Amino acid sequence: MRPAGRRAEPPGEFVVKARVMEPDDVRRALTRIAHEIVEHNKGTDDLVIVGIRTRGAPLADRIAAAIASFEGVDLPSGALDVTLYRDDVALKGPRRLEATTVPADIDGRVVIVVDDVLFTGRTIRAAFDALLDMGRPRAIRLAVLVDRGHREFPIRADHVGKNLPTAADEIVKVHVEELDGEDAVLIGEYR
Amino acid sequence: MIKHLLSMDQLDADAITTILDTAESLRQVTDRPIKKLPTLRGRTVCNLFYEASTRTRISFELAAKRLSADVINFSADSKSSVAKGESFKDTAWTLEAMGVDAIVVRHGSSGAPHQLSRWVKASVINAGDGSHEHPTQALLDLFSIRERFKDLEGLKVAIVGDVLHSRVARSNVKGLATMGAHVTLVGPPTLIPKEAESWGASIEYELDPLLADIDVCYLLRVQQERQSEQLFPSLREYAALWGLDDRRMQLMRPDALVMHPGPMNRGVEISANVSESARSIILDQVSNGLAVRMSLLYLMLGGHSEEGQALEELAV
Numbered sequence: 001m002r003p004a005g006r007r008a009e010p011p012g013e014f015v016v017k018a019r020v021m022e023p024d025d026v027r028r029a030l031t032r033i034a035h036e037i038v039e040h041n042k043g044t045d046d047l048v049i050v051g052i053r054t055r056g057a058p059l060a061d062r063i064a065a066a067i068a069s070f071e072g073v074d075l076p077s078g079a080l081d082v083t084l085y086r087d088d089v090a091l092k093g094p095r096r097l098e099a100t101t102v103p104a105d106i107d108g109r110v111v112i113v114v115d116d117v118l119f120t121g122r123t124i125r126a127a128f129d130a131l132l133d134m135g136r137p138r139a140i141r142l143a144v145l146v147d148r149g150h151r152e153f154p155i156r157a158d159h160v161g162k163n164l165p166t167a168a169d170e171i172v173k174v175h176v177e178e179l180d181g182e183d184a185v186l187i188g189e190y191r
Numbered sequence: 192m193i194k195h196l197l198s199m200d201q202l203d204a205d206a207i208t209t210i211l212d213t214a215e216s217l218r219q220v221t222d223r224p225i226k227k228l229p230t231l232r233g234r235t236v237c238n239l240f241y242e243a244s245t246r247t248r249i250s251f252e253l254a255a256k257r258l259s260a261d262v263i264n265f266s267a268d269s270k271s272s273v274a275k276g277e278s279f280k281d282t283a284w285t286l287e288a289m290g291v292d293a294i295v296v297r298h299g300s301s302g303a304p305h306q307l308s309r310w311v312k313a314s315v316i317n318a319g320d321g322s323h324e325h326p327t328q329a330l331l332d333l334f335s336i337r338e339r340f341k342d343l344e345g346l347k348v349a350i351v352g353d354v355l356h357s358r359v360a361r362s363n364v365k366g367l368a369t370m371g372a373h374v375t376l377v378g379p380p381t382l383i384p385k386e387a388e389s390w391g392a393s394i395e396y397e398l399d400p401l402l403a404d405i406d407v408c409y410l411l412r413v414q415q416e417r418q419s420e421q422l423f424p425s426l427r428e429y430a431a432l433w434g435l436d437d438r439r440m441q442l443m444r445p446d447a448l449v450m451h452p453g454p455m456n457r458g459v460e461i462s463a464n465v466s467e468s469a470r471s472i473i474l475d476q477v478s479n480g481l482a483v484r485m486s487l488l489y490l491m492l493g494g495h496s497e498e499g500q501a502l503e504e505l506a507v
Contacts, residue, residue: 084230135224
Protein backbone atom coordinates (compact mmCIF):
# COMPACT_ATOMS: atom_id res chain seq x y z
CA MET A 1 0.00 0.00 0.00
CA ARG A 2 1.16 3.51 -0.66
CA PRO A 3 1.30 6.01 2.21
CA ALA A 4 -1.71 8.27 2.46
CA GLY A 5 -0.90 11.67 1.00
CA ARG A 6 -2.33 14.78 2.50
CA ARG A 7 -5.31 14.92 0.19
CA ALA A 8 -5.81 11.24 -0.32
CA GLU A 9 -9.42 10.53 0.49
CA PRO A 10 -9.30 9.42 4.13
CA PRO A 11 -11.62 6.72 5.35
CA GLY A 12 -14.84 7.88 6.89
CA GLU A 13 -17.53 10.33 6.11
CA PHE A 14 -17.20 14.03 5.45
CA VAL A 15 -18.95 15.87 8.26
CA VAL A 16 -19.83 19.51 7.62
CA LYS A 17 -18.97 21.80 10.53
CA ALA A 18 -19.94 25.07 8.85
CA ARG A 19 -21.22 26.47 5.59
CA VAL A 20 -19.15 29.57 5.02
CA MET A 21 -20.43 30.68 1.61
CA GLU A 22 -23.90 30.33 0.14
CA PRO A 23 -24.78 30.52 -3.58
CA ASP A 24 -25.29 34.31 -3.43
CA ASP A 25 -21.94 34.78 -1.68
CA VAL A 26 -20.18 32.76 -4.38
CA ARG A 27 -21.90 34.74 -7.13
CA ARG A 28 -20.98 38.08 -5.58
CA ALA A 29 -17.39 37.03 -4.94
CA LEU A 30 -16.90 35.87 -8.55
CA THR A 31 -18.49 39.06 -9.90
CA ARG A 32 -16.18 41.18 -7.77
CA ILE A 33 -13.14 39.15 -8.85
CA ALA A 34 -14.16 39.62 -12.50
CA HIS A 35 -14.29 43.41 -11.98
CA GLU A 36 -10.98 43.39 -10.12
CA ILE A 37 -9.27 41.49 -12.91
CA VAL A 38 -10.37 44.00 -15.54
CA GLU A 39 -9.60 46.99 -13.30
CA HIS A 40 -6.16 45.68 -12.41
CA ASN A 41 -5.39 44.93 -16.05
CA LYS A 42 -6.70 48.35 -17.11
CA GLY A 43 -9.05 46.74 -19.59
CA THR A 44 -9.37 43.33 -21.16
CA ASP A 45 -6.41 43.46 -23.58
CA ASP A 46 -4.33 40.28 -23.67
CA LEU A 47 -6.30 38.57 -20.89
CA VAL A 48 -6.66 34.78 -20.93
CA ILE A 49 -8.67 32.99 -18.23
CA VAL A 50 -7.57 29.46 -17.29
CA GLY A 51 -9.26 27.32 -14.64
CA ILE A 52 -7.48 24.48 -12.86
CA ARG A 53 -9.30 21.17 -13.05
CA THR A 54 -11.50 20.11 -11.46
CA ARG A 55 -13.41 22.93 -9.75
CA GLY A 56 -11.34 25.87 -10.95
CA ALA A 57 -12.58 25.22 -14.49
CA PRO A 58 -16.27 26.12 -14.02
CA LEU A 59 -15.27 29.09 -11.87
CA ALA A 60 -13.05 30.35 -14.70
CA ASP A 61 -15.94 29.98 -17.15
CA ARG A 62 -18.14 32.06 -14.89
CA ILE A 63 -15.55 34.80 -14.48
CA ALA A 64 -15.10 34.91 -18.26
CA ALA A 65 -18.89 35.09 -18.69
CA ALA A 66 -19.13 37.91 -16.14
CA ILE A 67 -16.45 39.91 -17.96
CA ALA A 68 -18.26 39.27 -21.24
CA SER A 69 -21.50 40.62 -19.74
CA PHE A 70 -20.12 43.92 -18.48
CA GLU A 71 -17.26 44.54 -20.92
CA GLY A 72 -18.81 43.01 -24.02
CA VAL A 73 -15.61 41.07 -24.78
CA ASP A 74 -15.38 37.27 -25.07
CA LEU A 75 -12.02 36.45 -23.53
CA PRO A 76 -10.18 33.29 -24.52
CA SER A 77 -10.63 30.81 -21.70
CA GLY A 78 -9.82 27.20 -20.98
CA ALA A 79 -9.11 24.52 -18.41
CA LEU A 80 -5.83 23.10 -17.20
CA ASP A 81 -5.22 19.63 -15.75
CA VAL A 82 -2.02 19.89 -13.69
CA THR A 83 -1.92 16.22 -12.65
CA LEU A 84 1.15 15.42 -14.73
CA TYR A 85 3.05 18.35 -13.19
CA ARG A 86 2.24 17.64 -9.55
CA ASP A 87 5.08 16.98 -7.11
CA ASP A 88 3.19 14.12 -5.46
CA VAL A 89 2.64 11.80 -8.43
CA ALA A 90 5.17 9.31 -7.12
CA LEU A 91 3.68 9.53 -3.65
CA LYS A 92 0.04 9.13 -4.53
CA GLY A 93 0.07 7.37 -7.84
CA PRO A 94 -1.61 8.28 -11.06
CA ARG A 95 -5.00 9.92 -11.20
CA ARG A 96 -7.46 10.03 -14.01
CA LEU A 97 -6.57 12.82 -16.43
CA GLU A 98 -8.99 15.40 -17.73
CA ALA A 99 -8.72 17.42 -20.91
CA THR A 100 -6.48 20.48 -21.00
CA THR A 101 -8.05 23.18 -23.18
CA VAL A 102 -5.76 26.16 -22.73
CA PRO A 103 -6.04 28.59 -25.70
CA ALA A 104 -3.30 27.92 -28.21
CA ASP A 105 -1.36 31.16 -27.98
CA ILE A 106 -0.51 32.41 -24.50
CA ASP A 107 2.78 34.07 -25.51
CA GLY A 108 2.81 37.67 -24.33
CA ARG A 109 -0.65 37.34 -22.73
CA VAL A 110 -1.73 37.89 -19.15
CA VAL A 111 -2.96 34.52 -17.94
CA ILE A 112 -5.40 34.57 -15.04
CA VAL A 113 -5.20 31.21 -13.27
CA VAL A 114 -8.41 30.37 -11.41
CA ASP A 115 -8.75 27.77 -8.66
CA ASP A 116 -11.31 27.01 -5.99
CA VAL A 117 -9.15 26.79 -2.87
CA LEU A 118 -5.64 28.14 -2.29
CA PHE A 119 -3.98 26.00 0.39
CA THR A 120 -0.35 24.81 0.26
CA GLY A 121 0.38 26.46 -3.08
CA ARG A 122 1.60 23.21 -4.61
CA THR A 123 -1.18 23.00 -7.20
CA ILE A 124 -0.40 26.54 -8.32
CA ARG A 125 3.30 25.70 -8.57
CA ALA A 126 2.35 22.80 -10.85
CA ALA A 127 0.13 25.13 -12.90
CA PHE A 128 3.06 27.53 -13.43
CA ASP A 129 5.20 24.74 -14.84
CA ALA A 130 2.37 23.49 -17.04
CA LEU A 131 1.71 26.97 -18.45
CA LEU A 132 5.40 27.67 -19.07
CA ASP A 133 5.61 24.47 -21.12
CA MET A 134 2.84 25.87 -23.32
CA GLY A 135 4.32 29.30 -23.92
CA ARG A 136 5.68 32.44 -22.32
CA PRO A 137 2.92 34.56 -20.81
CA ARG A 138 3.72 38.22 -20.08
CA ALA A 139 2.31 37.65 -16.61
CA ILE A 140 0.49 34.98 -14.63
CA ARG A 141 -2.00 36.13 -12.00
CA LEU A 142 -3.97 34.06 -9.54
CA ALA A 143 -7.65 34.28 -8.64
CA VAL A 144 -9.15 31.95 -6.02
CA LEU A 145 -12.58 31.65 -4.47
CA VAL A 146 -11.15 30.76 -1.05
CA ASP A 147 -7.74 31.37 0.50
CA ARG A 148 -7.50 29.11 3.54
CA GLY A 149 -3.87 29.80 4.46
CA HIS A 150 -1.15 27.27 5.39
CA ARG A 151 1.06 27.99 2.39
CA GLU A 152 4.09 25.76 1.86
CA PHE A 153 5.46 27.82 -1.03
CA PRO A 154 5.92 31.57 -1.41
CA ILE A 155 2.76 32.00 -3.47
CA ARG A 156 -0.06 34.49 -2.99
CA ALA A 157 -3.30 35.21 -4.80
CA ASP A 158 -3.99 38.47 -6.67
CA HIS A 159 -7.75 38.12 -6.35
CA VAL A 160 -9.45 36.37 -3.42
CA GLY A 161 -13.16 35.67 -2.97
CA LYS A 162 -12.91 35.01 0.75
CA ASN A 163 -10.06 34.70 3.22
CA LEU A 164 -10.88 31.78 5.43
CA PRO A 165 -8.79 31.10 8.55
CA THR A 166 -8.65 27.34 9.11
CA ALA A 167 -6.82 24.73 11.09
CA ALA A 168 -4.39 22.71 8.95
CA ASP A 169 -6.31 19.47 9.50
CA GLU A 170 -9.69 20.89 8.56
CA ILE A 171 -11.06 20.18 5.11
CA VAL A 172 -12.40 22.99 2.95
CA LYS A 173 -14.73 21.86 0.19
CA VAL A 174 -16.03 24.03 -2.60
CA HIS A 175 -19.18 22.88 -4.32
CA VAL A 176 -20.04 24.25 -7.73
CA GLU A 177 -23.41 23.95 -9.38
CA GLU A 178 -21.98 22.47 -12.60
CA LEU A 179 -20.49 19.46 -10.78
CA ASP A 180 -22.13 19.27 -7.36
CA GLY A 181 -25.62 20.68 -7.97
CA GLU A 182 -25.15 23.74 -5.75
CA ASP A 183 -22.72 26.53 -5.04
CA ALA A 184 -21.31 26.44 -1.52
CA VAL A 185 -18.13 26.53 0.53
CA LEU A 186 -18.02 24.07 3.41
CA ILE A 187 -15.64 23.46 6.29
CA GLY A 188 -15.61 20.02 7.79
CA GLU A 189 -13.61 16.95 8.65
CA TYR A 190 -13.56 13.24 7.98
CA ARG A 191 -14.79 11.09 10.85
CA MET B 192 -4.09 -5.38 -12.00
CA ILE B 193 -1.44 -4.59 -12.79
CA LYS B 194 2.22 -4.33 -12.09
CA HIS B 195 3.23 -6.04 -15.29
CA LEU B 196 1.56 -5.94 -18.68
CA LEU B 197 2.12 -9.37 -20.16
CA SER B 198 -1.12 -10.20 -21.95
CA MET B 199 -4.39 -8.59 -22.98
CA ASP B 200 -6.05 -11.21 -20.76
CA GLN B 201 -5.12 -8.99 -17.81
CA LEU B 202 -7.21 -6.05 -19.00
CA ASP B 203 -10.98 -5.84 -18.69
CA ALA B 204 -13.07 -3.29 -20.58
CA ASP B 205 -12.79 -0.69 -17.82
CA ALA B 206 -9.01 -0.95 -17.65
CA ILE B 207 -8.71 -0.67 -21.44
CA THR B 208 -10.99 2.37 -21.42
CA THR B 209 -8.88 4.00 -18.70
CA ILE B 210 -5.70 3.43 -20.73
CA LEU B 211 -7.26 4.80 -23.91
CA ASP B 212 -8.83 7.83 -22.18
CA THR B 213 -5.52 8.66 -20.52
CA ALA B 214 -3.77 8.32 -23.88
CA GLU B 215 -6.23 10.80 -25.35
CA SER B 216 -5.31 13.40 -22.73
CA LEU B 217 -1.61 12.75 -23.24
CA ARG B 218 -1.82 13.10 -26.99
CA GLN B 219 -2.42 16.84 -26.61
CA VAL B 220 1.15 17.12 -25.42
CA THR B 221 2.53 15.88 -28.72
CA ASP B 222 0.91 18.81 -30.54
CA ARG B 223 2.69 21.56 -28.66
CA PRO B 224 6.20 23.00 -29.01
CA ILE B 225 7.49 21.61 -25.68
CA LYS B 226 6.60 17.96 -25.88
CA LYS B 227 7.84 16.96 -22.46
CA LEU B 228 6.14 16.36 -19.12
CA PRO B 229 7.98 16.09 -15.80
CA THR B 230 5.80 13.25 -14.52
CA LEU B 231 8.29 10.35 -14.44
CA ARG B 232 11.41 12.31 -13.52
CA GLY B 233 13.97 10.05 -11.90
CA ARG B 234 12.42 6.83 -13.20
CA THR B 235 14.40 4.55 -15.47
CA VAL B 236 12.95 2.46 -18.26
CA CYS B 237 15.01 -0.21 -19.99
CA ASN B 238 14.16 -1.42 -23.47
CA LEU B 239 15.40 -4.99 -23.55
CA PHE B 240 15.11 -6.22 -27.11
CA TYR B 241 16.11 -9.72 -28.20
CA GLU B 242 14.45 -9.26 -31.59
CA ALA B 243 14.66 -6.60 -34.27
CA SER B 244 12.31 -3.66 -33.87
CA THR B 245 12.09 -0.13 -35.13
CA ARG B 246 8.74 1.37 -34.32
CA THR B 247 8.01 -0.38 -31.05
CA ARG B 248 11.40 0.37 -29.51
CA ILE B 249 11.52 3.96 -30.71
CA SER B 250 7.92 4.47 -29.65
CA PHE B 251 8.61 3.21 -26.11
CA GLU B 252 11.83 5.22 -25.96
CA LEU B 253 10.09 8.42 -27.01
CA ALA B 254 7.12 7.75 -24.72
CA ALA B 255 9.42 7.37 -21.71
CA LYS B 256 11.45 10.44 -22.67
CA ARG B 257 8.33 12.57 -23.14
CA LEU B 258 7.47 11.75 -19.53
CA SER B 259 11.03 12.65 -18.43
CA ALA B 260 12.06 9.09 -17.53
CA ASP B 261 15.60 7.99 -18.34
CA VAL B 262 15.87 5.33 -21.02
CA ILE B 263 18.40 2.58 -21.56
CA ASN B 264 18.31 0.63 -24.78
CA PHE B 265 19.67 -2.89 -24.60
CA SER B 266 19.71 -4.82 -27.85
CA ALA B 267 20.82 -8.40 -27.54
CA ASP B 268 23.07 -8.25 -30.57
CA SER B 269 26.70 -8.91 -31.40
CA LYS B 270 27.83 -5.93 -29.32
CA SER B 271 26.13 -6.96 -26.08
CA SER B 272 26.89 -9.28 -23.20
CA VAL B 273 24.41 -11.75 -24.74
CA ALA B 274 26.93 -12.33 -27.53
CA LYS B 275 29.35 -13.42 -24.79
CA GLY B 276 26.87 -16.03 -23.65
CA GLU B 277 25.09 -14.24 -20.83
CA SER B 278 21.78 -15.89 -19.97
CA PHE B 279 18.43 -14.11 -20.01
CA LYS B 280 18.25 -14.44 -16.25
CA ASP B 281 21.69 -12.94 -15.64
CA THR B 282 20.91 -10.06 -17.98
CA ALA B 283 17.68 -9.46 -16.04
CA TRP B 284 19.47 -9.49 -12.71
CA THR B 285 22.14 -7.13 -14.06
CA LEU B 286 19.46 -4.64 -15.07
CA GLU B 287 17.77 -5.08 -11.71
CA ALA B 288 21.04 -4.36 -9.92
CA MET B 289 21.32 -1.09 -11.81
CA GLY B 290 17.92 -0.10 -10.47
CA VAL B 291 15.58 0.11 -13.42
CA ASP B 292 11.89 0.74 -12.69
CA ALA B 293 10.47 -0.86 -15.81
CA ILE B 294 11.70 -3.33 -18.40
CA VAL B 295 10.12 -3.27 -21.82
CA VAL B 296 10.96 -6.64 -23.29
CA ARG B 297 10.74 -8.20 -26.72
CA HIS B 298 11.82 -11.78 -27.03
CA GLY B 299 11.56 -14.53 -29.62
CA SER B 300 10.23 -17.01 -27.07
CA SER B 301 6.60 -16.93 -26.04
CA GLY B 302 6.37 -16.44 -22.29
CA ALA B 303 9.75 -14.75 -21.85
CA PRO B 304 8.23 -11.57 -20.35
CA HIS B 305 6.23 -13.69 -17.92
CA GLN B 306 9.39 -15.47 -16.84
CA LEU B 307 11.20 -12.14 -16.51
CA SER B 308 8.43 -10.74 -14.31
CA ARG B 309 9.12 -13.52 -11.79
CA TRP B 310 12.80 -12.65 -11.57
CA VAL B 311 12.75 -8.87 -11.15
CA LYS B 312 11.07 -6.27 -8.96
CA ALA B 313 10.72 -3.83 -11.88
CA SER B 314 7.51 -3.62 -13.89
CA VAL B 315 7.66 -5.73 -17.02
CA ILE B 316 5.91 -4.65 -20.22
CA ASN B 317 5.60 -7.18 -23.00
CA ALA B 318 6.64 -5.58 -26.31
CA GLY B 319 6.13 -8.82 -28.23
CA ASP B 320 6.99 -12.38 -27.24
CA GLY B 321 7.33 -15.06 -29.89
CA SER B 322 3.97 -15.79 -31.44
CA HIS B 323 2.19 -15.17 -28.14
CA GLU B 324 1.20 -11.53 -27.55
CA HIS B 325 1.94 -7.89 -28.29
CA PRO B 326 -0.46 -6.09 -25.96
CA THR B 327 0.66 -2.49 -26.57
CA GLN B 328 0.11 -2.99 -30.29
CA ALA B 329 -3.46 -4.11 -29.57
CA LEU B 330 -4.04 -1.11 -27.31
CA LEU B 331 -2.84 1.36 -29.91
CA ASP B 332 -4.98 -0.37 -32.52
CA LEU B 333 -8.03 -0.14 -30.25
CA PHE B 334 -7.23 3.53 -29.71
CA SER B 335 -6.95 4.14 -33.47
CA ILE B 336 -10.24 2.37 -34.21
CA ARG B 337 -12.06 4.10 -31.38
CA GLU B 338 -10.78 7.44 -32.62
CA ARG B 339 -12.64 6.91 -35.90
CA PHE B 340 -15.77 5.07 -34.78
CA LYS B 341 -16.11 6.50 -31.21
CA ASP B 342 -17.30 3.13 -29.88
CA LEU B 343 -15.80 -0.32 -30.36
CA GLU B 344 -18.91 -2.23 -29.39
CA GLY B 345 -20.47 -4.11 -32.31
CA LEU B 346 -17.80 -3.20 -34.88
CA LYS B 347 -16.84 -5.87 -37.40
CA VAL B 348 -13.12 -6.38 -37.82
CA ALA B 349 -11.42 -8.77 -40.23
CA ILE B 350 -7.86 -9.75 -39.34
CA VAL B 351 -6.23 -11.07 -42.47
CA GLY B 352 -3.13 -13.17 -43.01
CA ASP B 353 -0.62 -15.11 -40.98
CA VAL B 354 -2.62 -15.53 -37.77
CA LEU B 355 -0.63 -18.62 -36.84
CA HIS B 356 2.61 -16.76 -36.16
CA SER B 357 1.07 -13.42 -35.24
CA ARG B 358 1.27 -12.09 -31.69
CA VAL B 359 -0.47 -8.97 -33.00
CA ALA B 360 -3.49 -11.07 -34.01
CA ARG B 361 -3.69 -12.83 -30.64
CA SER B 362 -3.58 -9.61 -28.64
CA ASN B 363 -5.99 -7.85 -30.96
CA VAL B 364 -8.56 -10.65 -30.93
CA LYS B 365 -8.58 -10.56 -27.12
CA GLY B 366 -8.73 -6.77 -26.90
CA LEU B 367 -11.42 -6.39 -29.54
CA ALA B 368 -13.51 -9.16 -28.01
CA THR B 369 -13.22 -7.55 -24.56
CA MET B 370 -14.50 -4.29 -26.02
CA GLY B 371 -17.43 -6.03 -27.74
CA ALA B 372 -16.26 -6.02 -31.37
CA HIS B 373 -16.76 -9.01 -33.68
CA VAL B 374 -13.56 -10.42 -35.13
CA THR B 375 -13.20 -12.62 -38.18
CA LEU B 376 -9.86 -14.25 -38.88
CA VAL B 377 -9.14 -14.70 -42.60
CA GLY B 378 -6.25 -16.37 -44.38
CA PRO B 379 -4.89 -19.54 -45.88
CA PRO B 380 -5.99 -22.57 -43.81
CA THR B 381 -2.35 -23.38 -43.06
CA LEU B 382 -1.93 -20.01 -41.36
CA ILE B 383 -5.08 -20.09 -39.20
CA PRO B 384 -4.45 -22.15 -36.05
CA LYS B 385 -7.01 -24.81 -35.17
CA GLU B 386 -7.61 -23.44 -31.70
CA ALA B 387 -8.48 -19.98 -33.03
CA GLU B 388 -12.21 -20.67 -32.70
CA SER B 389 -11.80 -20.87 -28.96
CA TRP B 390 -10.52 -17.26 -28.95
CA GLY B 391 -14.04 -16.03 -29.68
CA ALA B 392 -13.37 -15.12 -33.31
CA SER B 393 -15.00 -16.58 -36.40
CA ILE B 394 -12.88 -18.05 -39.17
CA GLU B 395 -13.10 -17.61 -42.93
CA TYR B 396 -10.75 -18.61 -45.70
CA GLU B 397 -11.96 -16.20 -48.39
CA LEU B 398 -11.59 -12.45 -48.11
CA ASP B 399 -13.80 -11.10 -50.92
CA PRO B 400 -17.22 -12.10 -49.51
CA LEU B 401 -16.47 -10.33 -46.21
CA LEU B 402 -15.30 -7.01 -47.51
CA ALA B 403 -18.66 -5.30 -47.98
CA ASP B 404 -19.67 -5.99 -44.41
CA ILE B 405 -16.66 -5.00 -42.31
CA ASP B 406 -15.68 -1.77 -40.55
CA VAL B 407 -11.97 -2.54 -40.36
CA CYS B 408 -9.70 -4.64 -42.57
CA TYR B 409 -6.61 -5.38 -40.49
CA LEU B 410 -3.76 -6.85 -42.52
CA LEU B 411 -1.02 -8.84 -40.86
CA ARG B 412 2.53 -8.84 -42.13
CA VAL B 413 3.40 -11.90 -44.18
CA GLN B 414 6.41 -13.13 -42.30
CA GLN B 415 8.68 -13.88 -45.23
CA GLU B 416 11.10 -15.62 -42.93
CA ARG B 417 8.36 -18.29 -42.61
CA GLN B 418 8.40 -18.96 -46.34
CA SER B 419 10.79 -21.85 -45.78
CA GLU B 420 8.02 -23.63 -43.86
CA GLN B 421 6.03 -23.91 -47.11
CA LEU B 422 2.79 -22.77 -45.53
CA PHE B 423 1.63 -21.07 -48.71
CA PRO B 424 2.81 -21.68 -52.28
CA SER B 425 4.26 -18.28 -53.16
CA LEU B 426 4.08 -14.59 -52.29
CA ARG B 427 2.38 -13.95 -55.63
CA GLU B 428 -0.34 -16.44 -54.89
CA TYR B 429 -0.77 -15.03 -51.40
CA ALA B 430 -1.13 -11.52 -52.83
CA ALA B 431 -3.67 -12.73 -55.41
CA LEU B 432 -5.89 -14.48 -52.84
CA TRP B 433 -5.54 -12.42 -49.64
CA GLY B 434 -3.66 -9.23 -50.51
CA LEU B 435 -5.65 -5.98 -50.26
CA ASP B 436 -5.41 -4.22 -53.61
CA ASP B 437 -7.47 -1.50 -55.29
CA ARG B 438 -10.10 -3.91 -56.56
CA ARG B 439 -10.73 -5.39 -53.12
CA MET B 440 -10.66 -1.99 -51.46
CA GLN B 441 -13.51 -0.90 -53.76
CA LEU B 442 -15.63 -3.67 -52.25
CA MET B 443 -15.34 -2.13 -48.80
CA ARG B 444 -17.75 0.46 -47.43
CA PRO B 445 -16.58 4.07 -47.92
CA ASP B 446 -16.01 4.60 -44.19
CA ALA B 447 -14.28 1.28 -43.55
CA LEU B 448 -10.65 1.46 -42.42
CA VAL B 449 -7.46 -0.28 -43.50
CA MET B 450 -4.90 -1.05 -40.80
CA HIS B 451 -1.49 -2.71 -40.65
CA PRO B 452 0.88 -3.06 -37.70
CA GLY B 453 3.99 -2.58 -39.87
CA PRO B 454 6.46 -3.17 -41.27
CA MET B 455 4.57 -3.61 -44.55
CA ASN B 456 5.40 -5.83 -47.47
CA ARG B 457 4.00 -3.62 -50.20
CA GLY B 458 2.63 -5.68 -53.04
CA VAL B 459 2.11 -8.74 -50.84
CA GLU B 460 -0.49 -8.29 -48.09
CA ILE B 461 -1.19 -4.67 -49.08
CA SER B 462 -0.71 -2.73 -52.30
CA ALA B 463 1.15 0.58 -52.28
CA ASN B 464 -2.01 2.39 -53.39
CA VAL B 465 -4.12 0.97 -50.58
CA SER B 466 -1.52 1.74 -47.93
CA GLU B 467 -1.47 5.37 -49.03
CA SER B 468 -5.22 5.71 -49.54
CA ALA B 469 -7.48 7.93 -47.46
CA ARG B 470 -8.92 4.98 -45.57
CA SER B 471 -5.53 3.72 -44.45
CA ILE B 472 -4.80 4.81 -40.88
CA ILE B 473 -1.43 3.10 -40.74
CA LEU B 474 0.49 6.25 -39.84
CA ASP B 475 -2.16 7.21 -37.25
CA GLN B 476 -1.46 3.84 -35.64
CA VAL B 477 2.19 4.82 -35.31
CA SER B 478 1.51 8.23 -33.77
CA ASN B 479 -1.19 6.85 -31.49
CA GLY B 480 1.28 4.21 -30.30
CA LEU B 481 3.29 6.96 -28.65
CA ALA B 482 0.29 8.31 -26.72
CA VAL B 483 -0.84 4.84 -25.66
CA ARG B 484 2.63 3.90 -24.41
CA MET B 485 2.90 7.19 -22.51
CA SER B 486 -0.44 6.37 -20.93
CA LEU B 487 0.72 2.91 -19.88
CA LEU B 488 4.02 4.13 -18.47
CA TYR B 489 2.20 6.85 -16.53
CA LEU B 490 -0.41 4.47 -15.15
CA MET B 491 2.09 1.71 -14.33
CA LEU B 492 5.02 3.82 -13.06
CA GLY B 493 3.23 6.94 -11.87
CA GLY B 494 2.88 5.61 -8.35
CA HIS B 495 5.63 4.14 -6.25
CA SER B 496 3.44 1.23 -5.25
CA GLU B 497 4.90 -2.24 -5.29
CA GLU B 498 1.61 -3.74 -6.33
CA GLY B 499 1.00 -1.28 -9.14
CA GLN B 500 -2.58 -1.00 -8.01
CA ALA B 501 -3.12 2.37 -9.64
CA LEU B 502 -4.75 1.02 -12.77
CA GLU B 503 -7.02 -1.14 -10.68
CA GLU B 504 -8.15 1.80 -8.58
CA LEU B 505 -8.69 3.96 -11.62
CA ALA B 506 -10.69 1.29 -13.35
CA VAL B 507 -13.19 0.94 -10.53
